[in-house]
Amino acid sequence: MKWFSRLATMGVAVAAAAFSGQAFAQQQMASQMPHDGQAVYRQFCAACHDNPEQTRSPSKANLEAMSYQTLEFALTQGKMQAQGASLTPETRGQLINYLTGKTKKAAPTWTTAMACTGGRLAVDTKAAPTIATFGFDARNTRTLSAKQTGLTRAQLSKLDLAWAIGFPDVTMMRAQPAVIGKSVFLPVAEAGALYAFDVSDPARPCVKWVYNTPSGAPLRTSPAYGVIADGRAVLAFSGLDSTVHVVDVKSGKPLWTKSVAVYSYSMTTGTPRVLKDRIIVPVSQFEITVGGDNKVQCCTNHGVVLSLDPATGAQQWRYDTMPDATPVKADRGDGKPLLGPSGAPIWNSPVVDEKRGLIYFGTGEANSPPAHHNTDALIAIRLKDGTEAWSMQATANDIFTIGCGPNPRPDRLNCVKETVFRDVDFGASVVLAKLKNGRELVLAGQKSGTLWALEPETGKVVWRRDIGSGGPMGGIHWGIAFENDLVYAGITNVGRPIPGQADFDPKLQIGMYAVDANTGDFKWHYTARPDCAGERGKKAPRCERVYGFSGAPTVIDGTVMQGSLDGRLFALDGKTGEQLWTYDTLRPFETLNGVAAKGGAFDAVSIVGVNGLLLAGSGYGMFGQAEGNVLLAFRPKP
Known part of the structure; x- marks a missing residue:
């Protein structure tokens, strides 16, 4: 084995020399810059983060507002670990300090001053949960009543700001809370924390407890609530590191944590x-962001669904959207193989149909050939064992990897030309709708701008409605809502006609659409328009183009509540689409907890109602959108 030892020693020496040379180059550049970290940023980060719209990454301004913890995680364990591997601990620290001005994670102290006392510390688990999952209820309808929220249509048309709470070193409010009675359980992703608030006194919220992730990793999902077989009431949510956290709702103490990162880029x-006897966990993957790099052996990841024991986290079954990747081309051009199939990330939240024993969800694009039939698809699997019941592919041959393009250069070894190259996932969670006539349908919105209605038992298409051609950011992005035989779908971008793809009315506009769930016909449309007047045009990035409805809508007492990408809140009449109220959050706010805060883009999910308050998290510092770090509470005017 001496020959192996010599080769290993030579390899270490070469790697060390290369690393030392890189470190020396970084030091030389740094000596010519006002801040040591500026050179590191220019060498490793600027190409993407100075062009956030094209690269779908946070802008430099977004990075500057993040915490030390968030950036260090991204560079060591998260999406940027490949880039971070080229940095020494010293240069990594210089980079983070250059961007944030910080040298370590700041310890938040505001929760102590806002701590609940006496009877407000308790969580009333006898109260009915009003928001137990992404879609609020078991059918994922995203609909709440006046009784559940303490808010009527008339009150939602005349709201005033009641209070604001800021979260330090945060750039986005990407998750909605779970709500049980008058307790609100809000995860704040970049803080790596879930906050349990009491709002029994709507004017004076307080903090019951705070759960911090053990590793300090950021969180990512909204929380789900349920009572498991042994009678314990729990919250389940997941982190950016693909760790599932299950905590006791009364105390915030963990029952267990479990990594569900089954592949190298799982998320x-x-x-x-x-559920009483299991927790269903969808697992996505982000190989789409790295597969275009020739250094990456592409592509091997795909989406999965796991059923976990709610008491222990032990795996009960696993569903894979496709078989594991194998070589599909022996030589991609450099002697290495191209691997496939891959893709089908599961970005959305599943709906469980306990009557039929099925779980419904949607998937995303392929990342390498062949484009498996479960990519860009709606799928039903069996609750008891995870076996596939049916699959309906909405868009075929959508092989998409950032950096490739529809006509890639020959030196892009992981890229292919035989693709529609659209990236039209089902980012929006499906709805199990029950119509007034008793019929049930699976409803789904796709980033292509297409609404789908399927038979729950078979997956047969009942109708489809194309609201444009969408794009990688939607179309229909984060969600749809359903009430009284109407489907509500926000549109981020109408797109343009694409040869060989579905036709649509060229007069369609960005905004909110109400569609008849029986037929797929339009009932009404609200057109969103940019507001770039005065200083607002400077505060809202790309104001004249980025103003659509990307986040999932919330329906309260027949009123559609929706946030826009340029930071405005809207209340629309669910029957007519009439605008009832609007509020601009793109500004600084004075907060109850004394933390400096400002509003930004509305994306993902963040709008709920509880105890006479409308709660909305403002800010989404991704893709060059306006960052923000504030939870806003609105109350009806007297």
């Missing part, structure tokens, strides 16, 4: 579903 985004 959790969809909210879990808590």
Whole structure:
């Protein structure tokens, strides 16, 4: 084995020399810059983060507002670990300090001053949960009543700001809370924390407890609530590191944590579903962001669904969207193989149909050939064992990897030309709708701008409605809502006609659409328009183009509540689409907890109602959108 030892020694020496040379180059550049970290940023980060819209990454301004903890995690364990591997601990620290001005994670102290006392510390688990999962209820309808929220249509048309709470070193409010009675359980992703608030006194919220992730990793999903077989009431949610956390709702103490990172780029985004005898966890993956790099052996990851024991986290079954990747081309051009199939990330939150014993969800694009039939698809699997019941592919041959393009250069070894190259996932969670005539349908929204209605038992298409051609950011992005035979779908971008793809009315506009769930016909449309007047045009990035409805809508007492990408809140009449109220959050706010805060883009999910308050998290510092770090509470005017 001496020959192996010599080769290993030579390899270490070469690697060390290369690393030393890189470190020396970083030091030379740094000596010519006002801040040591500026050179590191220019060498390793600027190409993407100075062009956030094209690369779908946070802008430099977004990075500057993040915490030390968030950036260090991204560079050592998260999406940027490949880039971070080129940095020494010293240069990594210089980079983070250059961006944030910080040298370590700041310890938040505001929760102590806002701590609940006396009877407000308790969580009333006898109260009915109003928001137990992504879609609020078991059918994922995203609909709440006046009784559940203490808010009527008339009150939602005249709201005032009641209070604001800021979260330090945070750039986005990407998750909605679970709500049980008058207790609100809000995860704040970059803080790596879930906060339990009491709002029994709507004017004076207080903090019951705080759960911090053991590793300090950021969180990612919204929480799900349920009572498991042994009688314990729990919350389940997941982190950016693909760790599932299950905690006691009364105390915030963990029952267990479990990594569900089954592949190298696994990620959790969809909210879990808590049942008495299992917790259903969708697992996505982000190989799409790295597969275009020739250094990456592409592509090997795909989406899965796991059923976990709610008391222990032990795996009960696993569903794979496709078989593991194998070589599909022996030589991609450099002697290495191209691997496939891959893709089908599961970004959305599943709906469980206990009557039929099925779980419904949607998937995303392929990352390498062949484009498996479970990519860009709606799928039903059996609750008891995870076997596939049916699958309906909405868009075929959508092989998409960032950096490739529809006509990639020959030196892009992982890229292919035989693709529609659209990236039109089902990012929006499906709805199990019950119509007034008793019929049930699976409803789903796709980033292509297409609404689908399927038969729950077979997956047969009942109708489809194309609201444009969408794009990688939607179309229909984060969600849809359903009430009284109407489907509500926000549109981020209408897109343009694409040869060979579905036709649509060229007069369609960005905004909110109400569609008849029986037929797929339009009932009404609200057109969103940019507001770039005065200083607002400077505060809202790309104001004239980025103003659509990307986040999932919330329906309260027949009123559609929706946030826009340029930071405005809207209340629309669910029957007519009439605008009832609007509020601009793109500004600084004075907060109850004394933390400096400002509003930004509305994306993902963040709008709920509880005890006469409308709660909305403002800020989404990704893709060059306006960052923000504030939870806003609105109350009806007297």
